[in-house]
Each structure stands twice: as structure tokens, then as C-alpha cells.
Amino acid sequence: MNFDMSVLLDVLLVVLLTATVVYCFVLNRRLGQLRNAQGDMAAMVRSFDESTERARSSIDDLKHTAGAVGLELEGRISKARDMLDELQLVTTSGERVADRIEKGVDNRKAGAGADAARKPAPEPKAADPSSRAPREGRGDAESKLLKALRQVR
Numbered sequence: 001m002n003f004d005m006s007v008l009l010d011v012l013l014v015v016l017l018t019a020t021v022v023y024c025f026v027l028n029r030r031l032g033q034l035r036n037a038q039g040d041m042a043a044m045v046r047s048f049d050e051s052t053e054r055a056r057s058s059i060d061d062l063k064h065t066a067g068a069v070g071l072e073l074e075g076r077i078s079k080a081r082d083m084l085d086e087l088q089l090v091t092t093s094g095e096r097v098a099d100r101i102e103k104g105v106d107n108r109k110a111g112a113g114a115d116a117a118r119k120p121a122p123e124p125k126a127a128d129p130s131s132r133a134p135r136e137g138r139g140d141a142e143s144k145l146l147k148a149l150r151q152v153r
Helices: 002-118 140-152
Strands: none
Touching: 002 140
């Protein structure tokens, strides 16, 4: 029985050693795959780092460009506001001049209506009223405005 027991223990030991060798073989293959994956992972990490660096550089360029465009836009907005203020001033001044001209025309019509009742209507002149020479002391722009108003009547 001693002999049978010793053979049985030897067989059991051989089976266990065989299982250990097979397990070590499988483990070695998996470790090899892990090493290969580690190399791939290192390449992927390098690629990711390069991409991150390019993105960071692009963001810096974008910030710089946005700042330059912002300054240019701010300058244009300031210029537009100045032009708007000037245009409002010119418009207000033009409205005042138009109001004064309108009051002058109304006063003339009222005065002409009262004079027309007292005097007979004068004969129209052969010359075109728009061709009258501007009065002295008037500016060129005022003369042109009066000429345009006469044409409208």
C-alpha cells in the first residue's frame, strides 16, 4: 500500500505540476499582450499630449485674434457713435433751419395775402424765379436751399 500511495501521490504531483505549467504558459502570453498594449498605450498617450498641446496653442491664437478683432470693433463702434452724434447734430440743425424757413414762408404768405387784398396782383416776370441772383451775405448752401424751395412751390 505504501507503493500505491506513493504512485498516487506522484501522479497527483505530476497533474498539479502540469496544471501549473499550463497556467504559467497562459499567464506569460497575457503578460506579453499587456506589454504590447502598454507600448500602444504609450503611443496613444504621446498622440493625446501632442493633440492637447496643439489645442492649447490654437486657443492662445484664438484669444489673441479675438482680442485684436475686439479692439478693432471697439474702435469702429466708437467712430460710429461719433458719426451718430454728428448726424443728430446736423439733423437737429437742419430741422431748426427748416422750421425758420417754414415760418418765414408762412409769414410771407400771410403778409402777401394782406397786401394782395390792398394791391392788385403783380404781373409775372418773364425770367424764371429760380434764376434770381442770391442776396448778398447769404452762403452758397442757403442760396441752393432757397432755390430748391422755390422750385417746389
